[in-house]
Amino acid sequence: LRIVVTINGRAFAGEVEPRTLLSDFIRHGAGLTGTKVGCEQGVCGACTVQLDGEPVRSCLMLAIQADGRSLRTVEGLADDRGSLHPLQRAFQETHALQCGFCTAGILMSIEAFLRECPDPTESEIREALAGNLCRCTGYRGLIEAVGLAAAELRPSTRPATDPPRR
Amino acid sequence: VKPGSFAYLAPRSLTEALDALGEDATPLAGGQSLVPLLNLRLARPELIVDLNGVSELDYLSVDRAGLRIGALVRQAALERSAVVARDWPLLRQAVRYAGHRPTRSRGTVGGSVAHADPAAELPAALLALDARLHLRSASGIRTVGARDFFLGPLTTVREANELLVEIEVPPVPVGTGTAFVEAARTHGDFATAGAAVVLRADGGAAIGLLGVGGAPRRAVSAEYAIGGGASFREAAALAGELARDDWRRALVAELVRRALEAAAPMRGDAGA
Numbered sequence A: 001l002r003i004v005v006t007i008n009g010r011a012f013a014g015e016v017e018p019r020t021l022l023s024d025f026i027r028h029g030a031g032l033t034g035t036k037v038g039c040e041q042g043v044c045g046a047c048t049v050q051l052d053g054e055p056v057r058s059c060l061m062l063a064i065q066a067d068g069r070s071l072r073t074v075e076g077l078a079d080d081r082g083s084l085h086p087l088q089r090a091f092q093e094t095h096a097l098q099c100g101f102c103t104a105g106i107l108m109s110i111e112a113f114l115r116e117c118p119d120p121t122e123s124e125i126r127e128a129l130a131g132n133l134c135r136c137t138g139y140r141g142l143i144e145a146v147g148l149a150a151a152e153l154r155p156s157t158r159p160a161t162d163p164p165r166r
Numbered sequence B: 001v002k003p004g005s006f007a008y009l010a011p012r013s014l015t016e017a018l019d020a021l022g023e024d025a026t027p028l029a030g031g032q033s034l035v036p037l038l039n040l041r042l043a044r045p046e047l048i049v050d051l052n053g054v055s056e057l058d059y060l061s062v063d064r065a066g067l068r069i070g071a072l073v074r075q076a077a078l079e080r081s082a083v084v085a086r087d088w089p090l091l092r093q094a095v096r097y098a099g100h101r102p103t104r105s106r107g108t109v110g111g112s113v114a115h116a117d118p119a120a121e122l123p124a125a126l127l128a129l130d131a132r133l134h135l136r137s138a139s140g141i142r143t144v145g146a147r148d149f150f151l152g153p154l155t156t157v158r159e160a161n162e163l164l165v166e167i168e169v170p171p172v173p174v175g176t177g178t179a180f181v182e183a184a185r186t187h188g189d190f191a192t193a194g195a196a197v198v199l200r201a202d203g204g205a206a207i208g209l210l211g212v213g214g215a216p217r218r219a220v221s222a223e224y225a226i227g228g229g230a231s232f233r234e235a236a237a238l239a240g241e242l243a244r245d246d247w248r249r250a251l252v253a254e255l256v257r258r259a260l261e262a263a264a265p266m267r268g269d270a271g272a
Helices: A023-030 A086-091 A103-116 A122-129 A140-153 B014-020 B034-039 B075-080 B084-085 B090-097 B107-115 B121-128 B220-227 B233-241 B244-265
Strands: A001-008 A010-015 A048-051 A053-055 A070-072 B005-007 B025-028 B047-050 B060-063 B065-068 B132-137 B140-145 B149-150 B162-167 B177-184 B190-198 B205-210
Touching: A001 A023, A010 A023, A048 A103, A070 B244, A086 A103, A086 A140, A103 A122, A103 A140, A122 A140, B014 B047, B014 B132, B014 B162, B025 B034, B060 B084, B065 B084, B065 B107, B075 B090, B075 B107, B090 B121, B090 B177, B090 B190, B107 B121, B107 B162, B121 B177, B121 B190, B121 B205, B149 B162, B177 B244, B190 B244, B205 B220, B205 B233, B205 B244, B220 B233, B233 B244
Parallel strands: A001 A070, B005 B047, B025 B047
Antiparallel strands: A001 A010, A048 A053, A048 A070, B060 B065, B065 B162, B132 B140, B132 B162, B177 B190, B190 B205
């Protein structure tokens, strides 16, 4: 079966079986290995990408279901000149990662979360992060990073608020 | 692990989908429960019938019978719906506990009901709301009340050639208070137990429980007790009796008490 999937604005064509997972198509078919595969049962969140703007687990979709659709992966976050997305910068500033395996999935989940919820409380941030497992950071840096990125991404006409307190 | 091989069919219409169903076929909706089972090879269907292209099943509408949820409505759409938040708040309260936002993007309300995981939130909430489930096959249509639909873990009255095409939720009377409470190790994880509560202004109550057996269950004795003027604590203890172990009885009683207390302030005067 031949499919064509637009990933980060570029069309990728490939041959897949019905059973080919979208996560495997992204990594092996399109060669975009920023997306990581952890549990392959939807629990860890490492493989989270955006399908037409919505966060989804790429290990819980068949590649064929993405035929003709538009995906965004972690490689699509930085701009064309390579400047990091404000969310990525916030992760860097607050040391919100250590081994980095969970990071791509968290970035893609949270980038979508901040579009839906631009001014989250700490408990909303914790709830959003609950869908991604991180075994290095203990989440403190992650919570701080999301608060910092939210403040950065909010329209500048609104008064800046401090990132949530722990 | 990766799925085993299967044949794949992506019908574009309901008729085409119903024609394809049968003993060896498994319908695929949002895939948030089925695909993990495929990946773990706990499910090895011969044929997957992918419903995602059957757009006629993707509707959320309101009429005199109540809320109609088409089989393809995503959990995220239920969560975002303003009319659901206003007129069926229990569904919004419950769906926020179903997995995580990225799984709700794909996961469907119908899939959650048809899959019938004993820890699932939406079946317990729909049970408390007296939802009616419409099943269709190539040869006909039938309607089953939520109380009669669930038989046990991952087991329902749905036949292999049938599809759950619509969930109908009756209107909730004015002045009704609702709440959903659950206990899980982390938010979004499979729940140990939970309670969906509907408290009507006339004093009647409906309580749907998850985690007290293989299928969602109504706490009928607790409902009667509330109708008869028992305190929330007394009624909650009766609901707890339905659970097997001591610790689970205590947990269920506490969850029901909290849900009743959360729903009570939202309950208003029926005449208001």
